[in-house]
Amino acid sequence: MPRPPHLCTCGQLVPHGARCSCQIQRDRERKARFDQKRPSSRERGYTHEWRKARAEFLHQHPTCAFCGAPAGVVDHVIPHKGDMTLFWDRTNWQALCKPCHDRQKQMQERYNHIIS
Known part of the structure; x- marks a missing residue:
């Protein structure tokens, strides 16, 4: 029997096991902010x-x-x-x-x- 969908904090109904588009977008933005501050691989010692x-x-x-x-x-x-x-x-x-x-x-x- 399939599991029921869940309600995202934005109010959207999301299938079980899936992520809401607002969560995916938030993750992309968070990762982009992190990457701007992160030193390059060379600066981290990977030479x-x-x-x-x-x-x-x-x-x-x-x-x-x-x-x-x-x-x-x-x-x-x-x-x-x-x-x-x-x-x-x-x-x-x-x-x-x-x-x-x-x-x-x-x-x-x-x-x-x-x-x-």
Whole structure:
């Protein structure tokens, strides 16, 4: 049996599991404001030196630390947040596949942010 639609805060009826167009627009605007203030990837430390170190690390650690699939992302276990010492600390790196990085790792970081 299908689930009933829900009422958005704007008053629009939205099918179950879908998002209202006003929520999507609000998210786009919020993300655009964030991106204007965010430093470029180069300014955050992701330079040619990083790409070389990343390739070497993935060669040494070819599988995802979470699921064992082929890894394609070098993740910082503890988010460096601009701390270049932590950024380059290889003991703080882990190899992850893209799905694990984009789902599980991001959920972990959101959960840890709420708790702390």
